[in-house]
Amino acid sequence: MNQHKDPLPERLRPIESLIREWLWIDRGRTIMLDVKRENLVEVARGLYKEIGAFFKTCAGVDERPLWGGYAVHHIFGIDEEGLDVVVYVRIPEKDYPWVPSIVREVPAADWCELEFRDLLGIDPRGRLTQRLVLPDDWPEEVKPLRKDVPYGYRPPRAEETKPAEVGMYPSGVPVGPYHPALHEPEYFELYVEGEEVVDVRYRGFHVHRGIEKLAESPRFDYNKVTFLAERICGICGFVHSCAYVMAVERAGKVEVPERAEYIRALLLEVERLHSHLLWLGVAAHLLGYDAGFMHAWRVREKTMILAEYLTGSRKTYGMNLVGGVRKDITPEKVPKILKVLEEVAKGTKKVADMIVSVPQVRKRLEGTGVLRKSDAAALSVVGPVARASGLNRDVRKDYPYLAYKDVSFKVPVYSEGDNLSRTLVRVEEIFESIEIIKQLLDRMPPGEVLNEEWDIEPGRYAVTSVEAPRGEDTHLLITGVGRPYRWRVRAPTYANIPALRPMLRGQELADAPITIASIDPCFSCTDRMLVIDVRTGKRSVLVTRPQVKVVSLG
Amino acid sequence: MSFINLALSLALLGVAVAIAPILDTVDRKLRARLHSRIGPPTILQTWYDIAKLLRKEIVVSEGGAAVIVPLSMTAASALLALSSLPPGMPSPFAPLDLLYLIMFSAAAHASFILIAVSSGNVYAVIGGFREFVLVSVNEVAYVLGLTAVALSTGVLSFSGAAYYGDFRPIPYIVSFALLSLCLYVSSARIPFDLGEAEPELASGVLIELSGPLLAFGIISVLLKRFLAAAVTATAIALPIMRYSGVYGLPGFGLLLGLTIAVWVIHALIAASLGRSRVGVAVKTLISLYIPLTLLAYTLLLFGV
Numbered sequence: 001m002n003q004h005k006d007p008l009p010e011r012l013r014p015i016e017s018l019i020r021e022w023l024w025i026d027r028g029r030t031i032m033l034d035v036k037r038e039n040l041v042e043v044a045r046g047l048y049k050e051i052g053a054f055f056k057t058c059a060g061v062d063e064r065p066l067w068g069g070y071a072v073h074h075i076f077g078i079d080e081e082g083l084d085v086v087v088y089v090r091i092p093e094k095d096y097p098w099v100p101s102i103v104r105e106v107p108a109a110d111w112c113e114l115e116f117r118d119l120l121g122i123d124p125r126g127r128l129t130q131r132l133v134l135p136d137d138w139p140e141e142v143k144p145l146r147k148d149v150p151y152g153y154r155p156p157r158a159e160e161t162k163p164a165e166v167g168m169y170p171s172g173v174p175v176g177p178y179h180p181a182l183h184e185p186e187y188f189e190l191y192v193e194g195e196e197v198v199d200v201r202y203r204g205f206h207v208h209r210g211i212e213k214l215a216e217s218p219r220f221d222y223n224k225v226t227f228l229a230e231r232i233c234g235i236c237g238f239v240h241s242c243a244y245v246m247a248v249e250r251a252g253k254v255e256v257p258e259r260a261e262y263i264r265a266l267l268l269e270v271e272r273l274h275s276h277l278l279w280l281g282v283a284a285h286l287l288g289y290d291a292g293f294m295h296a297w298r299v300r301e302k303t304m305i306l307a308e309y310l311t312g313s314r315k316t317y318g319m320n321l322v323g324g325v326r327k328d329i330t331p332e333k334v335p336k337i338l339k340v341l342e343e344v345a346k347g348t349k350k351v352a353d354m355i356v357s358v359p360q361v362r363k364r365l366e367g368t369g370v371l372r373k374s375d376a377a378a379l380s381v382v383g384p385v386a387r388a389s390g391l392n393r394d395v396r397k398d399y400p401y402l403a404y405k406d407v408s409f410k411v412p413v414y415s416e417g418d419n420l421s422r423t424l425v426r427v428e429e430i431f432e433s434i435e436i437i438k439q440l441l442d443r444m445p446p447g448e449v450l451n452e453e454w455d456i457e458p459g460r461y462a463v464t465s466v467e468a469p470r471g472e473d474t475h476l477l478i479t480g481v482g483r484p485y486r487w488r489v490r491a492p493t494y495a496n497i498p499a500l501r502p503m504l505r506g507q508e509l510a511d512a513p514i515t516i517a518s519i520d521p522c523f524s525c526t527d528r529m530l531v532i533d534v535r536t537g538k539r540s541v542l543v544t545r546p547q548v549k550v551v552s553l554g
Numbered sequence: 555m556s557f558i559n560l561a562l563s564l565a566l567l568g569v570a571v572a573i574a575p576i577l578d579t580v581d582r583k584l585r586a587r588l589h590s591r592i593g594p595p596t597i598l599q600t601w602y603d604i605a606k607l608l609r610k611e612i613v614v615s616e617g618g619a620a621v622i623v624p625l626s627m628t629a630a631s632a633l634l635a636l637s638s639l640p641p642g643m644p645s646p647f648a649p650l651d652l653l654y655l656i657m658f659s660a661a662a663h664a665s666f667i668l669i670a671v672s673s674g675n676v677y678a679v680i681g682g683f684r685e686f687v688l689v690s691v692n693e694v695a696y697v698l699g700l701t702a703v704a705l706s707t708g709v710l711s712f713s714g715a716a717y718y719g720d721f722r723p724i725p726y727i728v729s730f731a732l733l734s735l736c737l738y739v740s741s742a743r744i745p746f747d748l749g750e751a752e753p754e755l756a757s758g759v760l761i762e763l764s765g766p767l768l769a770f771g772i773i774s775v776l777l778k779r780f781l782a783a784a785v786t787a788t789a790i791a792l793p794i795m796r797y798s799g800v801y802g803l804p805g806f807g808l809l810l811g812l813t814i815a816v817w818v819i820h821a822l823i824a825a826s827l828g829r830s831r832v833g834v835a836v837k838t839l840i841s842l843y844i845p846l847t848l849l850a851y852t853l854l855l856f857g858v
């Protein structure tokens with residue numbers, strides 16, 4: 001490990017007695033606390049409730065080839081200090097690895113615990129468990145992220161599997177997996193009394209793409225993973241690519257030319273512009289105001305053309321490499337960029353004013369989908385969702401990276417926590433992004449944009465966070481030989497979806513789509529079907545090919 | 555009833571069926587212009603869409619067969635309601651044309667709700683109940699508005715008012731405002747398209763329909779929309795017919811022209827608003843209907 005033995009930060013003193021050892025992974029930025037398994041819950045409680053850290057994610061790692069056991073990494077962030085705290089727990093058992101669950105202390109750890117249970121077979125004890133990521137017919141004994149499972153493993157096709165029982169109420173309104181309010185397939189079941197939503201159940205992770213495993217495969221090297229990372233998301237792919245290369249560069253101590261850092265920051269802001277304008281249009285459409293939808297997308301189109309002008313692609317820019325970027329933004333491009341920014345600023349002002357002044361739109365945004373500050377903090381939500389609920393969280397300010405330390409900008413924060421606040425946060429962020437791009441262009445230093453002279457030692461470690469349009473995108477990386485040994489990605493939607501339950505409860509059904517959309521969700525690629533037997537009210541999820549075939553043929 | 559009365563009434567029905575989809579394309583084209591996009595490539599686009607649906611196979615979902623009767627009733631009721639209007643000549647239903655208009659309009663709305671309930675789909679049922687709530691409020695105001703318009707002409711018949719109505723301008727204008735608002739709501743456009751609210755209910759009432767059944771569903775909705783525009787147009791045309799003596803074919807043309815104009819106005823209003831919620835919509839409507847109704851009947855009562 002890349003470690004430095006500096007003193008423990010003052011902020012972490014309350015839990016000092018529970019820490020076996022601490023290592024500065026990245027001085028001033030990331031500290032790893034080696035904690036005995038029996039002290040994990042106490043440490044998590046101390047960090048979350050006493051010290052006031054936010055929970056970012058957790059990851060299980062198969063470290064048997066390194067020292068003979070497994071490990072769990074819980075990543076917390078102390079925003080005020082700009083400090084990532086990795087709580088590292090060794091698990092000596094090779095056959096039935098387990099760790100105590102921290103979900104009672106840290107509700108935000110719910111999904112990632114289930115995820116390491118599914119993918120590595122590390123059992124989080126002391127909580128209810130269920131499959132989260134793997135399909136129901138995946139063989140129980142195969143844990144795909146273990147190092148002895150080949151990346152190309154295909155499980156035998158299951159022809160007959162007992163359908164999983166789902167649903168808690170006798171009746172519900174299914175929203176998804178294919179639904180006009182959702183622009184990606186996902187599944188919500190809303191339980192309603194009249195028009196009021198009384199509860200909600202979400203089922204996601206229907207197709208896990210195995211990207212983390214793929215990155216560890218011999219088909220990939222450090223640079224190729226950059227392009228894989230960009231394909232995690234069709235809207236904010238550059239965020240993932242940046243978070244990944246930054247993790248590699250930090251872990252491997254790769255020097256990155258300053259100009260490349262400016263270009264990356266600039267493109268991240270271009271991506272934020274198009275993403276927020278896209279969201280604004282979708283929100284208007286969900287509220288039945290299609291004029292707002294079309295005009296928001298008309299303005300957005302300019303940002304897409306700008307992206308193409310700067311990178312050669314409207315989306316999936318393919319600009320990043322470990323050590324810098326592939327293409328420079330030359331001075332002769334600056335006037336055109338400024339012209340487009342001017343047009344986008346004017347257009348956004350008009351469209352945003354128009355949308356929020358439509359009475360029906362305003363009424364349906366104001367006071368709906370409220371997420372209280374306490375709930376937002378408990379669930380460690382991120383991005384505009386957090387900022388609209390009064391949490392002043394923005395990775396660009398709290399954990400400065402790339403060129404953000406050299407620019408000044410405001411972080412819009414609202415206290416109402418409703419759909420209108422989330423809308424206004426995004427609208428204000430559009431203008432802030434425009435100002436950031438102008439400052440970056442003004443201050444961009446000359447020089448090279450790519451350092452190709454680097455060599456990365458195995459066993460090094462880094463945690464990076466990038467502020468995506470939807471919130472904080474966190475990547476954990478352990479270096480291997482020629483490629484990552486372990487790469488963990490936590491997209492912002494992962495942190496924000498659990499907040500939908502408190503947001504939707506008590507709302508009218510009509511406002512459910514805009515409330516779901518207000519977190520600007522980004523889901524995986526497909527879903528399974530829910531079957532309701534109308535005679536018995538019994539629900540089941542179709543999991544086998546014959547079951548699907550029977551239903552398809554009616 | 556003379557042959558020409560019947561011929562003009564039938565012509566109105568034929569024209570309604572023929573041009574409602576064309577007007578829908580106009581609607582789409584207008585919206586597209588306001589959205590800075592091109593919109594449908596031809597004025598016949600909605601007709602092409604309907605024709606395409608009609609050529610598809612009939613797929614009836616479980617419980618879907620039950621929607622066929624209310625679907626037919628919706629279209630038939632809308633057409634019968636249309637034939638209660640004076641198309642340049644007295645309606646075949648005169649002098650009880652207003653009664654028939656109210657009855658058939660209500661039947662069109664009721665059967666539309668029945669489509670939803672019959673399909674058994676959860677989205678359709680929710681859409682149906684939304685329609686029911688909205689129609690319950692709107693129909694009361696519609697009857698009161700229609701009656702107030704008639705009372706301010708001194709004749710309880712549109713056909714009669716076109717020939718010998720004695721119009722009282724101020725009550726007529728207030729009653730017309732009430733009636734036209736009710737008719738806009740009954741046209742099920744934004745912000746009152748709650749039964750079909752696509753982002754929430756995925757077409758709501760019509761969700762179980764596909765192919766030819768969906769084509770008939772679309773025609774039914776368009777006919778209801780045409781009816782709303784035509785009744786509004788009739789209320790505008792009545793004083794013109796009465797005082798300018800525009801009857802027969804010119805009267806028919808006047809009614810048709812005004813219907814198209816009202817349709818366009820409805821389309822423009824819809825394009826500039828967002829969708830409401832059922833609770834908010836009902837409250838808003840009640841807060842508008844009560845003062846307008848009170849004002850109209852007070853003016854009538856005091857002989858203004």
